[in-house]
Amino acid sequence: MHDLSDIAHWLQSHSIHHESGVHATLPDPSFISGGRKFISFSTNNYLALANHPRLVGAAKQGLDRYGVGNCESRLLGGDLEVYRELEARLGALKHKSDAVLFVTGYMTNIGVLSSLVKASMLARLYGYRAKIRRKYVYYSDEFNHVSIRDGIQMSGAPRQNYRHCDMNHLESLLKAADGTTPIIVSDGVFSMEGTIAPLPDLVALAERFGAILYIDDAHATGILGENGGGTSEHFNCYSPNIIQMGTLSKALGAIGGFVAVDREMADVIRLTSAAYGFTCPPPPDQASALIAALDLLEEEPQRRQRLWDNQRYFIERMRPLGYQILSTETAIVPVLIGEAELCLQYARALREEGIHVDSVQFPAAPLGQARLRFMMNAGHTRAQIDQVVDIMERIGVTAAHPA
Numbered sequence: 170m171h172d173l174s175d176i177a178h179w180l181q182s183h184s185i186h187h188e189s190g191v192h193a194t195l196p197d198p199s200f201i202s203g204g205r206k207f208i209s210f211s212t213n214n215y216l217a218l219a220n221h222p223r224l225v226g227a228a229k230q231g232l233d234r235y236g237v238g239n240c241e242s243r244l245l246g247g248d249l250e251v252y253r254e255l256e257a258r259l260g261a262l263k264h265k266s267d268a269v270l271f272v273t274g275y276m277t278n279i280g281v282l283s284s285l286v287k288a289s290m291l292a293r294l295y296g297y298r299a300k301i302r303r304k305y306v307y308y309s310d311e312f313n314h315v316s317i318r319d320g321i322q323m324s325g326a327p328r329q330n331y332r333h334c335d336m337n338h339l340e341s342l343l344k345a346a347d348g349t350t351p352i353i354v355s356d357g358v359f360s361m362e363g364t365i366a367p368l369p370d371l372v373a374l375a376e377r378f379g380a381i382l383y384i385d386d387a388h389a390t391g392i393l394g395e396n397g398g399g400t401s402e403h404f405n406c407y408s409p410n411i412i413q414m415g416t417l418s419k420a421l422g423a424i425g426g427f428v429a430v431d432r433e434m435a436d437v438i439r440l441t442s443a444a445y446g447f448t449c450p451p452p453p454d455q456a457s458a459l460i461a462a463l464d465l466l467e468e469e470p471q472r473r474q475r476l477w478d479n480q481r482y483f484i485e486r487m488r489p490l491g492y493q494i495l496s497t498e499t500a501i502v503p504v505l506i507g508e509a510e511l512c513l514q515y516a517r518a519l520r521e522e523g524i525h526v527d528s529v530q531f532p533a534a535p536l537g538q539a540r541l542r543f544m545m546n547a548g549h550t551r552a553q554i555d556q557v558v559d560i561m562e563r564i565g566v567t568a569a570h571p572a
């Protein structure tokens with residue numbers, strides 16, 4: 170017997186379900202839900218590209234040219250020119266000679282992290298014989314995305330967690346390693362914290378300890394750096410040791426994930442990652458739309474500028490209200506509320522006034538550190554930001570002095 174129906178009843182009776190509702194239109198950042206207009210302060214559509222006419226037009230052309238899907242692994246006849254073009258563009262964005270495309274960011278992390286440590290064993294199938302047998306160990310920031318944790322678990326390799334962005338802790342773990350090859354994995358921008366990984370320090374440690382460094386730039390691609398190149402561009406810090414992972418479902422507005430790497434590494438990943446070879450890539454119309462998104466990233470730097478202007482304006486207006494803002498470095502600006510129930514009350518109060526903000530609580534955030542995850546957007550107007558800050562001021566007063 171299984172206990173899934175028990176679990177379902179328990180969840181229902183404890184009102185544990187997601188509260189963000191069903192939307193009739195895409196947040197750009199305004200959207201319609203239940204016949205009412207809302208403004209989203211929690212959408213990944215950071216640059217408001219997802220329904221941009223250029224992306225929609227390119228997707229339509231892709232549909233006309235290729236149809237709705239490719240129905241095939243790229244290793245087995247499903248390879249289309251449009252994927253190669255997209256990979257070349259993504260590689261260039263990340264200063265690498267190639268990129269490998271996957272169907273989502275989640276699948277990218279699972280597919281690459283689970284197979285990296287088995288590459289030698291898998292290459293044996295093609296006749297490769299390793300000179301030495303390496304043992305890999307993953308070193309993972311405690312706040313890394315769940316897809317990273319799942320990918321590492323699937324690899325079967327040991328994992329050591331280091332405290333969030335704590336380079337001394339990471340160094341002490343690396344020093345204690347004996348004869349193993351480290352793979353250090355970190356989000357570039359942490360999705361629930363809004364912090365940026367200290368990339369130059371990570372690169373220095375990777376070089377010193379002969380490690381591979383894997384950076385998940387899901388929330389940095391298209392956003393950080395002068396050209397939207399991500400964490401490396403932000404710090405002007407590049408290294409052949411870095412595997413640059415990114416998603417295509419956030420700032421770039423469509424769906425997909427990728428790793429940007431040098432060509433030899435790309436070949437290894439294409440041959441050894443089942444998530445590449447044993448399933449399909451994103452549909453070709455998405456790839457066409459993404460090429461248009463990359464064009465816009467180059468042609469309209471003012472979009473990114475507007476996002477940063479909005480981010481600064483929001484923080485400047487929020488500061489005097491006395492909330493604890495957990496970080497101010499990225500487009501993700503989490504405001505600490507504390508107990509999960511109180512945070513949900515805040516989110517509901519905002520929703521009543523037509524604002525959508527995610528309440529993020531355990532297990533996505535540490536217990537007792539529930540937060541409102543404000544995500545700033547290039548499409549927000551000053552009036553919309555003023556509106557949300559005014560509401561936060563009002564409900565903050567009510568929470569501090571309940572009637």
Ligand SMILES: Cc1ncc(COP(=O)(O)O)c(C=O)c1O
Nearest residue numbers: 273274275314360385387416418
């Ligand atoms: C840090 C991070 N990595 C990976 C992913 C997965 O990306 P995707 O939504 O494209 O599957 C996410 C998405 O939430 C993320 O925040």
